[in-house]
Structure formats: C-alpha cells, structure tokens
Amino acid sequence: MIMVRYTVRILHLVPCLTTLLLFGPTLTIRAQEKKTAAPVTVDxxxxxxxxxxxxxxxxxxxxxxxxxxxxxxxxxxxxxxxxxxxxxxxxxxxxxxxxxxxxxxxxxxxxxxxxxxxxxxxxxxxxxxxxxxxxxxxxxSQHWAFVAPQRPALPNVKESQRVQNAIDRFILARLEKEGMQPAPEADRATLVRRLALDLTGLPPTISEIDSFLNDKNPGAYERVVERYLSSPHYGERMAVDWLDAARFADTHGYHIDAGRDMSRWREWVIDAFNNDLPFDRFTIEQLAGDLLPNATIEQKIASGFNRNHMINFEGGAIPEEYLNNYIVDRVTTTATVWLGLTMTCSQCHDHKYDPISQREFYQVYAFFNAVPESGLDGSKGNAAPVIKAPSKAQLEAIAKIDAQIKELEKASEVVMKIAELRKEKKALEAKAGSSMVMQDMPKPRDTFMLIRGEYNKKGAKVSAGVPAFLPALPEGAPANRLGLARWLTDPSHPLMSRVIVNRYWQMFFGAGLVKTVEDFGSQGEQPSHAELLDWLAAEFISPLPSGGEGPGVKGRRAWSVRHLVRTIVTSSAYRQSSVVTKANLARDPENRLLARGPRFRLQAEFIRDQALALSGLLNREIGGQSVSPYQPAGLWQELASRQDSKNWSAQFFVQSHGKDLYRRTMYTFWKRTSPPPQLVTFDAPDREICTVRRSRTNTPLQALVLMNDPTYVEASRKFAERIMLKEKTSEARLALAWRLATARSPSEREMAILQRVLDKQLQTYNANPKAAADLLRVGEAPRDDTLSAPELAAYTIVASVLLNLDEVVTKN
Missing domain, CATH: 1.10.760 (Cytochrome Bc1 Complex; Chain D, domain 2)
Incomplete structure (x- = not known):
C-alpha cells in the first residue's frame, strides 16, 4: 500500500517540479581566486x-x-x-x-x-x-589559540550609524579595510522568521509576524528577541547541537546495538539552557557533577555526558580493550568540545602538528580512568554505574509525600497514615527509570602509556595531568575530573571560552569565526576576525555593563549563554539581508567577511519540526522518552541480533502512534547502526562519535524525502486542511499558506503560479478520485471528511510545493 501511495504521489508532483524551480532558482557562479597584495609585514x-x-x-x-x-x-x-x-x-x-x-x-x-x-x-x-x-x-609567535584572550579595544568605523553593538565595529572595520559595503538590514518578515528558527527551531506564527510588523515603537526588534529567548522551546533548540557534541543516542552501538535510556540527561540539558545555567557550571556538572559536595540527583544525572559513548557486550569481545576505548572516547570528546583540539592524534604517538605528547594524552586519560565500569555491559539496558532517575512528575509527587510525612510526624496518632505514604513513595521510586552516570572508585586504576595505543601493551606509568603548553591545574584543584573541569573553566584558560563562543557563532552564521570549530590547532583555519573572537570570549567570561555599546542589559552575568546569543542576534551583522551582489559573491563567496546576512539550509530536525508546526500536527510537549515516528519498513530487521526471545525495542522497530508521532524531532529514537533515515538524508550525524560541525550537502534524495516521506505527505495534507478551514476563497487560502511558510506575503507572480498549480491539480483529481483517495490516505492523522477529497488533494499538492521551496527549507 505504501508503494501505491508513493507512486501516486510522484506522478502528480512531476508537473510541479518546473514550478518549484521558479520559486527557488539556484545560480552557480564560479568565483575566480582572489588576488591580493602580499602583506608588507609577514606574520x-x-x-x-x-x-x-x-x-x-x-x-x-x-x-x-x-x-x-x-x-x-x-x-x-x-x-x-x-x-x-x-x-x-x-x-x-x-x-x-x-x-x-x-x-x-x-x-x-x-x-x-x-x-x-x-x-x-x-x-x-x-x-x-x-x-x-x-x-x-x-x-x-606562540600559536594564537594558546595565548589567553584579552579584550581588545573597539575599532573606530566610518559608518557608526550601523553599529548596534561591539560586534559590528569589528565587522565594519574589516569590511572598510577591504573596501566592501555591508548589506542593508533585512525586512521585518525575514528577521522575525530568522529569529524564530534560530532561537526556537520553529517558524513564527501569524500573530508573531504581525505583532513585529505592527510594532513601530523603539526596541521592537529587541522585544522579539526576548520573546524567543524566553520560550521553553529555546532550550530544545539549543540542546540539539549539544546532543551532537555529546554523541547522544538511544542505543549502545556496535553490532548488537541494544537500547539505553538517557532521556533524563537530555531533559537536564534542555532545562540548563532554559534556565541559563552559567556555562562554567554547565561544564563542571557534566564533567564532574557526581564529585561535587552533596551532589544532587540532577548534578549526578548531568555527569552522564561522558557515559553517552558507545558500549559493547558482544560475545568474544575483550573487556579490557573496550574499557580502553571508552576512556579514549572521553578524552577525545572532552578535548573536541571544550578545547577544540584533535587530542586523539596523540593516542599512539606524539601529535604531528600540535605540542601534545603521547604522555600528555595518557595524563588526561588518567582523569577518566577511575569509573567502576566493565568493558562489556549494557545487555539489559543502561550500563553501570547508574542511578535511579525519577521523572520531573515523579520527583514532584515524591516531594509532596515527603512534605506530608514531615507534617504528620509531628502527631503520634497518625502512624498508619505515615506508613501508607512511605509505601506510596517507595512504589513511586520503584517506577523511576535509571540514568547512566559517572562515578569514581575510592582508588583510581593505575594509568600507563599504551605503546602504539594498543590496550595490552603498557608503557610508562603516568598520573593525571594537563598538557604542558597550557596553564597548570588551578592551585588546590584535585587531580580528578572535578579538578579538570575547574581547569577548563578557569577564566585564564586560552582555549575554552574561544572554542565555545566560536561554536555559537557557527550556530547563527553557518560557520565559525574559526571555520574548523573542532580544531584550533596548527592544522585549523585562522580566525576570520581574530579580535572579534577574543572580544566575544572576554565578554562571555566577564561581560561589560553595556557590552561595550549602548545601554546595559538587565540580568547580564558571567558565562551566560543567553547573553552571548542575545549579543550575536542583536548585532547589525546578524540583521543584514542575505541577498548578495555579484561583486561581493566574487570577492567573498563563503561570506567569511560577513558583508551579508546568514543564509543556509535548516538543520534536519528543524525541517521536520517546521512541517509539523505549519500543519498544526506538532506536539509541543517538552522532555520525556524518545519516540519512533514513521520510517521505511524493515530497516532494522537486517541489523537485528536475536540473542533471546525478547523483542528489544532497539532491535525491532515499533512505530509510535497518536500524539507521539508528532513530537519534536529531537525526541526521535536514535539507533546508532541505523539512524533516522529522514534525518541522515539532511546530514544529521550517526552520533557514534562527538560531532561539533555537521556537513551540509545538497542532493536529490533530500527533495525526494520532502515530496514522498509519509511525514511530509501527511503534513502537507494537514497544512491544506488548515488553510481550507481558515479561509473560504482560493486566493485567501494560498496567501495564508504562503505567509505561514515564508513569513512574507506572496507577490502577484507567485500567487499566479500557485493558482495555476492548484487549478491543474483540481483538474487532475476531479478526473481521478481514486488518486485523490490514495494521496489522502497517507498518515495516521484523521482526515476532515467535511472537505471535498479532490479539492483537499489539490491543496495538499500546493502545500507540498510550499514545504519543498528553497526559501522554506532555508534560513534567509
């Protein structure tokens, strides 16, 4: 049946492809290599x-x-x-x-x-x-990234009227030096959509668009920024990139790839962003939350960051080998995420490019070599060490019971009631799931250098320490993960603040100031704006009262990700139109000088989230366990390893139903050996290893997913129902659909093309009711039977065209 639906779908989309090209033309211009005069002074x-x-x-x-x-x-x-x-x-x-x-x-x-x-x-x-x-x-000169950043003076610029904050002074100074002009500010419809997608991963509503368009008072833009920064969906959007870095998944990986449950850790990340947990605390709790004095359940859950790696329990595997692999993974991930260094290159020998010796690699390895874990584990779900991790609702219920018990203990005649409450509490605790966490043994294992990195060839014994070319551990810091975390977050550290602000810049501009966000070493790219990078790093650690420009912002504090994001998105550089002139495209094809605004395809998760939001299907519930939306049948079957009679969810795909089908994409069940195909097509990683920079490809498969995947066929149908029920005329319906999808009103030419598409599809489906019925049968969401089937099918095709538009799947 699915094949029949797909066949019908493709047949009736063929006439629309020409239309689609009219909406999203792609002009390829080969820029000649820029020839610049050699620098007078060689640096x-x-x-x-x-x-x-x-x-x-x-x-x-x-x-x-x-x-x-x-x-x-x-x-x-x-x-x-x-x-x-x-x-x-x-x-x-x-x-x-x-x-x-x-x-x-x-x-x-x-x-x-x-x-x-x-x-x-x-x-x-x-x-x-x-x-x-x-x-x-x-x-x-010492490598620039290995010298602690100092806040540079703000450069003078000619076009000071374009300066919204300090960021703009650095961008404009460079453009003026290069003899280039910045693009004008984007129109308000573009800006509100850009902000909504960047800060929540969801498109703006019509009311949000109109509110901004009609707000003529000073500070209108800043109010939109604050609205989205305060949205609970902000935390979800920010968490998506962190899940990549943390290699979060719902299975252990390797051949068996059995299931695990780290949903409470994912919730912790979302809450941390929504609560603007200072980034130094965000770091410390994930690297060593379990080692903090009187650590809370939440802090212990946070330490699960370094339990997100793959875990094996295959027969014949050698425990010592995989235990070594897990520790190497933690070193590699920690170095990539917080240092921007390719430290794993020194696992087998001294680093070829950066001053990291093999001895120093194993000194960092020693920080992670105290966890009481087995090399082979996970056959029954989460691998030890684990803790009980009640959900938020369970924690609230337990807290209420504790309060009742405390109150009742004051009266001796209520012993039976207290016993009942304790029994109820025990039952709640028994239902709680678990979460993998870090722990340290009373006495750490001895750590040895491994000859050529081989687990069973021990060399010299080493103790925990940090690379000599970087600052020493802070005075009094313990030689454990907590000491390592405090070392990373020390304000004098040359790398951490630069690396983090660079990744957030990448989030909003599509590329970091240092393009190689994973490598700040000798093989990495030079920063396009070195002084701006240092200014952002200094501002992140210790913000100025006014951020260097204009009035101060209420609530500004050290290590605030929200303040950093606010500073970036309120700059003139971010607000620029993404429309490019031929001259600037030839001069700077990759927009490294930032003479125009950011424009790049949405991340895989947000393409699907946008379709669900526009269709009205989106389930906006936050947190909870992973769900399994539509995917082609049989993908997991070839990977299944039936070791017993149990139908492990990690081995046998069980599709979700009802509202779980329409949850945000970040909650999609992530099987490492078979990641969600719809997301992988749009460059989502497999999450077997840490990823801090996704590739960005453009392939025919992406268009086929948007046209034929049940998620998008169903979303197109519900999108069509939404506009048909809201408006009565085709003109009003098409205009509403266009505004919902793009945030702007369509031109006369665009309306004429949409109307022609609609008329053609109405003619087709009126002549072929069975084709209409087949199309409308895709997806589990019930169809509104009050609407004419041929008409709904025709509008479904129009909605599909809109969801396929270059302008819609791109952040302009």
Missing part, C-alpha cells in the same frame, strides 16, 4: 605557520620519535638550531645561508622539500612568504 601565525604545518610538521614538528634529521620547525629554537651536517635551516635575515630556502628551491628531487613523494609542492607565493619572513628576522 608567523597568519602567514607562515599554515605553510609549515601543512608541508613540514609531519617530519619536522612536535613528534620527536618520527622527526627527520632532528630538525624541528614548529619552535624558534628548533628552526635556528645547528643541523647535523652543519649550517642552519633558518638564519634570520640571511636567506642565502638558510638551508630551508635552498631546499624548497632545489631542482634536484633528492634534495627538494617537501619531498616529491609527498605530492606536496609550495606555490610561488608561499616560497616568497617564507623568504620574506626570514629576511624580516624569522620571528616566531
């Missing part, structure tokens, strides 16, 4: 380090064991040291005496650097930079 971090890192550090970098000719080029002492055969690789101000210059210019393939076998060759511009750097004294 090591900006100009030289990237060349050396890409071409030289593998053989002449931090990794001592693999270093060739004992030449080290990532430090000044190494670069200027005497070579084994005499001479020096670098002689400041003397390129004729510098062996490095001779080698990069050598005609003899046996002497040329980089060696031909590496398939790397320096460009003429790179050679020129190296020569001029040496001529200017070969000045080395």
């Amino acid at each position: 090591f971090n900006r100009d030289i380090r990237p060349i050396l890192s890409e071409n030289c550090f593998v053989c002449h970098g931090p990794d001592e064991l693999q270093r060739k000719a004992k030449l080290r080029l990532d430090t000044r002492d190494g670069g200027l040291a005497k070579l084994r055969g005499g001479g020096h690789a670098i002689v400041p101000k003397k390129i004729d005496e510098s062996e490095l210059v001779r080698r990069i210019l050598a005609e003899d393939a046996t002497e040329r650097m980089p060696p031909p076998k590496t398939n790397k060759k320096l460009s003429t511009a790179q050679i020129d930079l190296l020569k001029r750097w040496i001529e200017q004294g070969a000045v080395y």
Whole structure:
C-alpha cells in the first residue's frame, strides 16, 4: 500500500517540479581566486605557520620519535638550531645561508622539500612568504589559540550609524579595510522568521509576524528577541547541537546495538539552557557533577555526558580493550568540545602538528580512568554505574509525600497514615527509570602509556595531568575530573571560552569565526576576525555593563549563554539581508567577511519540526522518552541480533502512534547502526562519535524525502486542511499558506503560479478520485471528511510545493 501511495504521489508532483524551480532558482557562479597584495609585514601565525604545518610538521614538528634529521620547525629554537651536517635551516635575515630556502628551491628531487613523494609542492607565493619572513628576522609567535584572550579595544568605523553593538565595529572595520559595503538590514518578515528558527527551531506564527510588523515603537526588534529567548522551546533548540557534541543516542552501538535510556540527561540539558545555567557550571556538572559536595540527583544525572559513548557486550569481545576505548572516547570528546583540539592524534604517538605528547594524552586519560565500569555491559539496558532517575512528575509527587510525612510526624496518632505514604513513595521510586552516570572508585586504576595505543601493551606509568603548553591545574584543584573541569573553566584558560563562543557563532552564521570549530590547532583555519573572537570570549567570561555599546542589559552575568546569543542576534551583522551582489559573491563567496546576512539550509530536525508546526500536527510537549515516528519498513530487521526471545525495542522497530508521532524531532529514537533515515538524508550525524560541525550537502534524495516521506505527505495534507478551514476563497487560502511558510506575503507572480498549480491539480483529481483517495490516505492523522477529497488533494499538492521551496527549507 505504501508503494501505491508513493507512486501516486510522484506522478502528480512531476508537473510541479518546473514550478518549484521558479520559486527557488539556484545560480552557480564560479568565483575566480582572489588576488591580493602580499602583506608588507609577514606574520608567523597568519602567514607562515599554515605553510609549515601543512608541508613540514609531519617530519619536522612536535613528534620527536618520527622527526627527520632532528630538525624541528614548529619552535624558534628548533628552526635556528645547528643541523647535523652543519649550517642552519633558518638564519634570520640571511636567506642565502638558510638551508630551508635552498631546499624548497632545489631542482634536484633528492634534495627538494617537501619531498616529491609527498605530492606536496609550495606555490610561488608561499616560497616568497617564507623568504620574506626570514629576511624580516624569522620571528616566531606562540600559536594564537594558546595565548589567553584579552579584550581588545573597539575599532573606530566610518559608518557608526550601523553599529548596534561591539560586534559590528569589528565587522565594519574589516569590511572598510577591504573596501566592501555591508548589506542593508533585512525586512521585518525575514528577521522575525530568522529569529524564530534560530532561537526556537520553529517558524513564527501569524500573530508573531504581525505583532513585529505592527510594532513601530523603539526596541521592537529587541522585544522579539526576548520573546524567543524566553520560550521553553529555546532550550530544545539549543540542546540539539549539544546532543551532537555529546554523541547522544538511544542505543549502545556496535553490532548488537541494544537500547539505553538517557532521556533524563537530555531533559537536564534542555532545562540548563532554559534556565541559563552559567556555562562554567554547565561544564563542571557534566564533567564532574557526581564529585561535587552533596551532589544532587540532577548534578549526578548531568555527569552522564561522558557515559553517552558507545558500549559493547558482544560475545568474544575483550573487556579490557573496550574499557580502553571508552576512556579514549572521553578524552577525545572532552578535548573536541571544550578545547577544540584533535587530542586523539596523540593516542599512539606524539601529535604531528600540535605540542601534545603521547604522555600528555595518557595524563588526561588518567582523569577518566577511575569509573567502576566493565568493558562489556549494557545487555539489559543502561550500563553501570547508574542511578535511579525519577521523572520531573515523579520527583514532584515524591516531594509532596515527603512534605506530608514531615507534617504528620509531628502527631503520634497518625502512624498508619505515615506508613501508607512511605509505601506510596517507595512504589513511586520503584517506577523511576535509571540514568547512566559517572562515578569514581575510592582508588583510581593505575594509568600507563599504551605503546602504539594498543590496550595490552603498557608503557610508562603516568598520573593525571594537563598538557604542558597550557596553564597548570588551578592551585588546590584535585587531580580528578572535578579538578579538570575547574581547569577548563578557569577564566585564564586560552582555549575554552574561544572554542565555545566560536561554536555559537557557527550556530547563527553557518560557520565559525574559526571555520574548523573542532580544531584550533596548527592544522585549523585562522580566525576570520581574530579580535572579534577574543572580544566575544572576554565578554562571555566577564561581560561589560553595556557590552561595550549602548545601554546595559538587565540580568547580564558571567558565562551566560543567553547573553552571548542575545549579543550575536542583536548585532547589525546578524540583521543584514542575505541577498548578495555579484561583486561581493566574487570577492567573498563563503561570506567569511560577513558583508551579508546568514543564509543556509535548516538543520534536519528543524525541517521536520517546521512541517509539523505549519500543519498544526506538532506536539509541543517538552522532555520525556524518545519516540519512533514513521520510517521505511524493515530497516532494522537486517541489523537485528536475536540473542533471546525478547523483542528489544532497539532491535525491532515499533512505530509510535497518536500524539507521539508528532513530537519534536529531537525526541526521535536514535539507533546508532541505523539512524533516522529522514534525518541522515539532511546530514544529521550517526552520533557514534562527538560531532561539533555537521556537513551540509545538497542532493536529490533530500527533495525526494520532502515530496514522498509519509511525514511530509501527511503534513502537507494537514497544512491544506488548515488553510481550507481558515479561509473560504482560493486566493485567501494560498496567501495564508504562503505567509505561514515564508513569513512574507506572496507577490502577484507567485500567487499566479500557485493558482495555476492548484487549478491543474483540481483538474487532475476531479478526473481521478481514486488518486485523490490514495494521496489522502497517507498518515495516521484523521482526515476532515467535511472537505471535498479532490479539492483537499489539490491543496495538499500546493502545500507540498510550499514545504519543498528553497526559501522554506532555508534560513534567509
């Protein structure tokens, strides 16, 4: 039956594809490589380090064991040291005496650097930079990301009338330097939709759109921002990216991939964002909430961040091997999320590019090597250590019972009543689910360096510690996870604040100021606006009373994610139109200079959430366990590992029904070996490992999902019902549908095209009632039988066209 429905669906969408192209044309312009004058003064971090890192550090970098000719080029002492055969690789101000210059210019393939076998060759511009750097004294600088950020002075700009806050001064100063003009502010309809999607992951309602359009008083934009920041759906939107970073899933992974339940941890994350838990506390509680004095249930649940990794219990697997894998995963994830470093590269040897030794990797490993866990666990759900994790409703009920008991204990004649209440409380506690948490054993395991990273080849014994190129642990900090968390959140730490504000910038602009959000090391990209990054980091840690510009904001406090987000989205840079001129597109195709507003496709979760919201199907309940919406039949069957007679939900897909079918997408059951196909098509990760930057692809499969997946067919039908019941004429219905989907009113041309589509589909379905019936049968939501089937089918196609529009699946 599903195949019949899909066939009908595709047949009647073919005439609409031309229409769809009219709505969302894509212009591809190949920008020629920008040619800029070489800098007068060569800067090591900006100009030289990237060349050396890409071409030289593998053989002449931090990794001592693999270093060739004992030449080290990532430090000044190494670069200027005497070579084994005499001479020096670098002689400041003397390129004729510098062996490095001779080698990069050598005609003899046996002497040329980089060696031909590496398939790397320096460009003429790179050679020129190296020569001029040496001529200017070969000045080395510590890697910019390893120096604590200092709040820079705000630059002066010519167009000060465009400045909304400090962010704009840095953006405008760069644009003025490049001779570029910023885009004008986007229209209000675009802005309210942009804010709604960015801050809640949901489209704005008509009342929200009209409220903003009609608010002519000063501060109208800021009031919209505050409305969405105060929405309970703000926490859900912010949590989606954090679930990627935490590798959250509903199954353990590996071949068996049995189920787990970490829904209480997910609720904790949502609540933390909604309550604007300071980010230093957000960090400490997730890394070491269980180690805090008198830790609460919520703080212990928070520590489950580092239990979200995959867990194995396959027959024949070696417990020690997987225990090592879990700890390595925690090191890798912690380094990626909070340090922006590829620390896992030093698991088997010293890092090739950054000053992280293998010893230092295992020193960080030691922080996580005290958890009383087995390498093989999880066959019965959550793997130890776990705690009882009552739901919010259960906690409230237990609290009421405790209050009643406390009151009754004052009177001796109510012993029986107290006993009944305690029995009721015990029953409630027994019903509570569990949540995996971190714990520390009284005596941590001994930690050894592992030769080549192999779990059974122990090297030297090490103790917990942090990399030497970064600050030491704070004075008095314990050598455990709590000490590590306090080290990360120390205001003097050079990386953490930069890394976090950069990821939030990515959330709203589509790319970080440092594009490689996962790598702030030598292989990472230089920041497009280094001073802005440092200003944001300083403001995050210790906000100024007015944020550097304009009046102060009530409630501003240190480590406030809400304040950081507010600062970003109230800037003129964020408010710009995303419409680009040909000149700016050729000059800056990736918008790294931010001469226009952000424009990129919505994340997978928000594409579905938007469709459900527009259709009126969306269940806005917050929190709770994961649900299983529509997916193609049989996907899990080939992966099932039937070890007993139980029908594990992780192994046998059981579709949800009723209101659970329409919950927000972040609550979709996430099976690691078979992630939700509808979401993976739109670049959602499998969550087997930490992900802090999703890929962004454009494939035909995405259009096929939006046209044919039952979720979107059903949403189109309910969207059609909504507009048909609300308005009486086709003109009013089409205009309402367009406004709901795009937040703006359609043009005359757009209305004419929609009307032609509707007329064509009415003709088709009036002539073929069976096709209409087949289309309207898709999905479990009941159909409104008061509406004509052919007419509803025709409007369903129109609604589907709208849900497919480039403008609708994109944040403009």
